[in-house]
Amino acid sequence: MTINDSAEFRRIKVAAVQAEPAFLDLEGSTRIACDLIAEAGRNGADLIAFPENFVPSYPNWYETLSEGAKARDLDRRLFLNSVVLPGEHISTIADACRQAGVNAVVGINERRARTTGTTFNTQVHITRDGVIAGKHQKYVPTTGERQIQAPGTTGHHNSFETDFGIVSGLICGENSNPLGQYAAAVHYPVVHVASWPAYFGPGVTLQHAIQTASAGLAYSLKCFVLSAVLRLSDAYIEAVAATDADREYLEVQRAAKQGAMIFSPIGERIGDGTGSDERLVYADIDLGDVIIPKMVHDTAGHYNRPELFAPLFAPREG
Structure with missing residues (x-):
């Protein structure tokens, strides 16, 4: 999959989420995701980017509750409120995209169907x-x-097609993974979502x-990067703080x-919601801005020598 040769490189509007989900509440987090998609649609957005594990919440509690009954109860609640693909809740979110006319990259905790304990950290396009x-x-x-x-x-x-071009995505720390970046680069994304x-x-x-990480990734991929964050x-x-020091932190x-x-696409910050109570950060972008930077540094094409690096991936003994 690569960019369509007839792509218009038109102007589009993008939105990045900075919002709270309903903590470990599948129904509630699904409703909030749908509300945000509808809001983005009303404001003319073509794409909305969600944070990591927005539905039903990200399991940060391992920072404060790695062991003990309380931690295990949160693990259990996470599993029971995770999203099955395909399934009712992702279909509800997809229907919200259709009604709003908005493309979305949604961060979920995915529960493997017909299992009793396997989940994944997933972006759904x-x-x-x-x-x-x-x-x-x-x-x-x-x-x-x-x-x-x-x-x-x-x-x-990690890259999928939309009506305006390829959108890639990576989750948290893997946005600095060079091989993950290259896996996106070979598909020539015009927008990348970092959750x-x-x-x-x-x-x-x-x-x-x-x-x-996001500025460096934008400069490397030569595309726009939307970094979405949880609040x-x-x-x-209340659920995660184990001590007064935890709560204060x-x-x-x-x-x-x-x-x-x-x-x-040259790593300049063109939108920042830090300090704002708004749930969405918007930017109007010209997809044609990816062309000149890519002509200078196309790490998936003329600005690379993969045959020189291939021996690094040969099996090693010992």
């Missing part, structure tokens, strides 16, 4: 016609995610990570109002 174009499961769960989420089974695929949680653990600033709710803090993270960001 949905067209403005309400068709599920495909899904990308996170290649490798990061740190404590491994308690809950399995390694992805969707191969290297992020609400915060990282102590010592790592989410805003710095998002800005650094923390009262219900989340989480309140500081919430007060920071980490914002969604949008980057140009």
Whole structure:
């Protein structure tokens, strides 16, 4: 799959989410996702990007509750409220895309059908016609995610077609994975969706990570990047804080109002919702802006020598 040779490279409007889901509530988070899609449609958006595991919530509690009955209860609630593909709740979200006329990349915790304990960290690509174009499961769960989420089974695929061109997507830390980036680059995306949680653990600033990784990715792929982020709710803090110090830390993270960001194909920040209470950050973009940067650095084509690097992937003994 590569960009259509007859692509118009037209102007479109994009939206990146910075909002709270309904914590570990499949029905409630589905409703919020549909509301955001409808809002984006009313405001003329062609594409909406969701954060990591928006439906039904991202399992950050491994930062504060890695062990014990409370942590295991949250794990159980997550599994029971995760999304089955295909299934009722993703169909509801797809129908919202059709009604609003908006393409979407939706972050979900995906529950493998007919199992009792397997979930994946997944982005679902949905067209403005309400068709599920495909899904990308996170290649490798990061740190404590491994308690809950399995390694992805969707191969290297992370890019899918829309009416305006290819949209790629990666989840959280894998946005800095060079091979994940290359898997996107070979399909020539015009827009990339980077899905992020609400915060990282102590010592790592989410805003710095998002800005650094997303700007670098935009410059590398030579496409627009939408970085969508979760916001923390009262219900989340109440459920996850194990100590007063935990609660204080989480309140500081919430007060920071980490914002969604949008980057140009040369890595310039053209949208930033940091500090804003709005649930969506918008930008009007000209897809033709990808052409000149790609003519300079096409890492999937003329600006690469894959035959030189192929020996690095040969099987090694020992």
